Amino acid sequence: MRNLMVAGGILALMVWSYVGTEFSLRELLGGESAIQMLAYVRKLFPPDLSTQFLLKTGYWALETFAMSFLGTILAILIACSLVFLSSRNLMFAGLLFDMERSRPWVRVLRTLLCFSAKAVLNLLRTIPHLVWALILVFAVGLGPFPGMLALGIHTGGVLGRLFGEVIENVEVQPIEALQATGAGRLQILFYGILPQVLPECVAYTLYRWEVNIREAVILGYVGAGGLGQQIQIAISLFLEHRLLTLILAIYLIVTAVDALSAYLRSRMA
Amino acid sequence: MQSRHSVAPVSLTLPARRHSTFRIVWSILFILTFLGSYRLAQVKPLLLLEPEGRRNIRTFVTGMFPPDLSWEFVSLLGRPIIETIQLSLMGTFMAIVIGLPLGLLATRSLTFTGILNEWEIVDSRPSVFLLRKGTYLLARAILSLFRTIPEFVWAFMFVRAVGLGPFPGVLAIGISYGGMLGKVYSEILEHVNPGPLEALQTTGASRVTVLFYGLLPQALPNLVSYTLYRWECAIRASTILGFVGAGGIGQQLEISMRMFNFNQVLTLVAILFVMVAGVDTLSARIRHAILDRSVD
Numbered sequence: 115m116r117n118l119m120v121a122g123g124i125l126a127l128m129v130w131s132y133v134g135t136e137f138s139l140r141e142l143l144g145g146e147s148a149i150q151m152l153a154y155v156r157k158l159f160p161p162d163l164s165t166q167f168l169l170k171t172g173y174w175a176l177e178t179f180a181m182s183f184l185g186t187i188l189a190i191l192i193a194c195s196l197v198f199l200s201s202r203n204l205m206f207a208g209l210l211f212d213m214e215r216s217r218p219w220v221r222v223l224r225t226l227l228c229f230s231a232k233a234v235l236n237l238l239r240t241i242p243h244l245v246w247a248l249i250l251v252f253a254v255g256l257g258p259f260p261g262m263l264a265l266g267i268h269t270g271g272v273l274g275r276l277f278g279e280v281i282e283n284v285e286v287q288p289i290e291a292l293q294a295t296g297a298g299r300l301q302i303l304f305y306g307i308l309p310q311v312l313p314e315c316v317a318y319t320l321y322r323w324e325v326n327i328r329e330a331v332i333l334g335y336v337g338a339g340g341l342g343q344q345i346q347i348a349i350s351l352f353l354e355h356r357l358l359t360l361i362l363a364i365y366l367i368v369t370a371v372d373a374l375s376a377y378l379r380s381r382m383a
Numbered sequence: 384m385q386s387r388h389s390v391a392p393v394s395l396t397l398p399a400r401r402h403s404t405f406r407i408v409w410s411i412l413f414i415l416t417f418l419g420s421y422r423l424a425q426v427k428p429l430l431l432l433e434p435e436g437r438r439n440i441r442t443f444v445t446g447m448f449p450p451d452l453s454w455e456f457v458s459l460l461g462r463p464i465i466e467t468i469q470l471s472l473m474g475t476f477m478a479i480v481i482g483l484p485l486g487l488l489a490t491r492s493l494t495f496t497g498i499l500n501e502w503e504i505v506d507s508r509p510s511v512f513l514l515r516k517g518t519y520l521l522a523r524a525i526l527s528l529f530r531t532i533p534e535f536v537w538a539f540m541f542v543r544a545v546g547l548g549p550f551p552g553v554l555a556i557g558i559s560y561g562g563m564l565g566k567v568y569s570e571i572l573e574h575v576n577p578g579p580l581e582a583l584q585t586t587g588a589s590r591v592t593v594l595f596y597g598l599l600p601q602a603l604p605n606l607v608s609y610t611l612y613r614w615e616c617a618i619r620a621s622t623i624l625g626f627v628g629a630g631g632i633g634q635q636l637e638i639s640m641r642m643f644n645f646n647q648v649l650t651l652v653a654i655l656f657v658m659v660a661g662v663d664t665l666s667a668r669i670r671h672a673i674l675d676r677s678v679d
Contacts, residue, residue, distance in 0.1 A: 127472055134469035135549040135630070142554075147545040154544040180420035187417070240656045244623045245648075248640050253439045254431060258424040332535040335626065342536075349539055357540075361532060368531040381405065 154354075161358035168359070171344075175363045178340035181258045181265060181333070182326040182371070188266025189326075190319060192238070193273035198303070200231035200274065201281040210289070210299060235278070238271030247333045261338025265326050276318045280311045316382055320375040327371045331364055341367075446645030456647060460635065460654065467631035467658070470549050470624070471617035474556025478617075479610060481529070481561030486568030488522035493572065493594070495519055522565075529562025534620050538629045549630030556617050556624070567609050575601040608670045618662045622655055 131137075141147040198204055205228040206221055243264050250260035289306045297305070334342020341360055348357040430436050487493060495515040534555045541551030580597040588596070599606075625633020632651065639647035 128476055131469035131472040131476070134466060135473045135553050137473055137550060137553050141545075141550075147550070151541075151544045154540070176419075177423055180423040183416060183420045184424050184426065240659055241652055242619065242623050242655065244626060245636065245640075245652060249440075249443060252443060253436045254427075255436075259426050259430065262424050262426065328531075328533045331533050332623075335535065335539075345536060345539070349543055361536070364533075364536070365528065365531050369527065372531075378409075 157354040158358040160355065161362060162353075162355040163359065167356060171341075171359055171363045174339075174341045174344050174360075175367045177258050178330045178334070178342070179327065179367060179371070181262045181338070181340055182323060182330040184262045185265025185269060185330065186319065186323045186326050188262065189269035189273050189322065192266060192270025193235075193277055196231050196235055196270075197274050197277040197281065199227055200235055200278050202228060203282050203284070204303065204307075210293070210302065232278075235271045235274040238267050239275060240271075241268070243268035243329055244332065244336060247336045247338050251337050256337040256339070258339035261330060261333040261340065264333060264338065265329060268329075269322050269326055273319060273322055276322075277311070277315050280314050280318075281307060284310050313382055317379050320379050324368075324372050324375050327368055331368075443645055446643070447649040449646065450649040450653065451644070451646040452650060456650070460632065460651075463625070463630070463632040463635050464654065464658070466549055467618070467621050467625075467633075470552045470621040470629075470631050471556065471614060473553045474560060474621065475610065475614045475617050477553060477557025478560035478564050478613065481557060482526075482564030482568055485522045485526050485561070486565035486572070487594070488518055489526055489565060489569040490572040491519065491569075492577070493590075493598070523569075526562045526565040526569075529558050530560075530566065531562075532559065534559035535624065535627065538624045539627045542628050547628040547630075552621060552624045552629030552631065555629065556620060560613055560617060564610065564613060568606060571602050571605045571609070572598060604673050607673055611666045611670050615659075615662055615666050619659060622658070 138145065138147070203210065206224040211221075246267050247261055247264035250263050254260050254263075284307055288310065289302055292302045292306045330338075330340060331342045331345070334340045334344070335346050337343065341364055345357065345360050345364075347353070348360060495512060537559050538552055538555035541554045545551050545554075575598060579601065580593055583593045583597045621631050621633070622636075623633045625631040625635070626637045628634065632654065636648065636651045636655075639645075639651060
């Protein structure tokens with residue numbers, strides 16, 4: 115009975131969205147749209163493989179790579195500067211503060227600091243990177259620099275949240291042991307918490323880098339340089355042969371970054 | 384007691400820190416990449432402090448307040464919001480339709496290795512084996528092509544090919560998320576416990592029966608959970624697909640941005656925030672419920 119209800123609900127959602135998005139299976143499998151798509155695909159071939167254009171494409175690919183790389187580093191800086199403030203077990207709750215009998219207003223202050231750090235991270239994270247890029251292009255002009263900033267700010271929010279979750283779920287026994295030896299809070303952070311969370315944080319960062327190389331491509335659309343900007347130009351000016359070259363370049367660079375990140379993660383683990 | 388005293392300490396000093404070649408090589412590479420990228424990305428932090436940049440940021444921030452909550456603007460948004468949700472749902476359905484069959488073909492343990500095929504491979508012709516392995520490699524290649532091209536670029540091309548509206552958006556999400564789902568589905572399926580599959584096979588069950596009664600029931604909670612997670616991502620993606628004319632709330636966002644109506648931008652960003660946060664919590668709840676139930 116319950117399964118039936120779930121199935122019915124899913125079916126209803128499907129019909130609702132099918133109608134709402136003007137989706138048409140017939141169009142897709144042989145109607146007008148299918149013909150248009152085939153015609154478009156045919157126009158893409160052959161890719162523009164002239165040396166001059168290949169060299170330029172290589173440069174744009176490197177620009178995109180640079181944007182994702184620096185963006186990820188900026189994100190680490192942002193995340194690390196906020197994550198300790200936003201972790202509840204480092205700021206006011208849990209084992210580290212069980213024994214504390216200090217003035218209540220200190221505790222209130224800490225709690226407030228923690229929640230405001232969390233709020234900042236949420237703000238950075240929920241505004242899509244494309245909107246950040248639009249704002250920053252408006253502020254500092256065109257080019258990969260605003261793209262890198264946009265990636266860094268948005269990803270900083272994401273990493274801050276992920277790191278925070280890792281830190282809040284840390285094993286308590288080592289901390290307890292350190293505390294029993296009379297270690298201070300800073301010592302506990304460096305010898306009890308960081309060694310535990312570091313591998314996971316590095317893995318998350320590498321994973322976000324994989325995401326960022328894709329997003330760096332997207333950001334070019336609003337004027338943040340790299341392959342994305344050229345794709346926008348190629349699509350708008352109907353330069354389909356060049357478009358295919360650029361798409362191949364995206365495929366190569368994304369695959370390369372994925373492989374590199376997977377290799378590094380396997381070495382870390 | 385005596386024996387404990389007789390054991391000599393392994394070393395009186397701490398072991399010297401070993402700098403493995405791995406670390407050195409990667410550190411040098413990292414620094415070089417950083418410097419190269421720094422030049423290439425034309426990083427000029429001072430730009431943020433220049434009077435013009437500051438003025439632009441101030442215009443932007445002051446322009447955002449107060450947010451535009453006038454009825455004629457807000458009433459415009461109902462349709463795009465619903466469209467965004469429908470777009471993400473239909474896109475996810477399409478991604479399942481694309482990802483599941485390709486994912487099954489790209490599952491190593493199903494197509495050419497492991498228990499299901501062991502017995503067969505021993506006395507089958509090599510051509511059959513090559514055919515199976517070829518199918519597997521082809522499926523993986525298609526999946527990787529689908530998922531490496533960002534959905535935004537797919538949407539851009541589909542808008543060119545079939546015109547404006549949510550339809551190209553659905554196609555874009557369907558294709559690129561189909562690629563991701565297919566890959567993760569195959570990974571989940573390759574990691575199921577092979578015991579039940581073996582048991583089924585000894586009863587003489589066919590491959591399809593093994594798939595439906597051995598493989599899928601084991602993997603289902605994980606498959607559903609990952610699909611829901613992808614739906615969350617699809618909501619995020621469909622909010623920005625509107626930038627290239629693929630429907631949804633992103634289209635409105637782009638218009639407001641281009642017209643410098645920053646107070647409308649704030650309203651839209653707030654709506655995005657609520658939508659994304661709502662979907663996140665909803666999907667997290669469902670996923671917890673599913674995974675908890677499967678543990679029992």
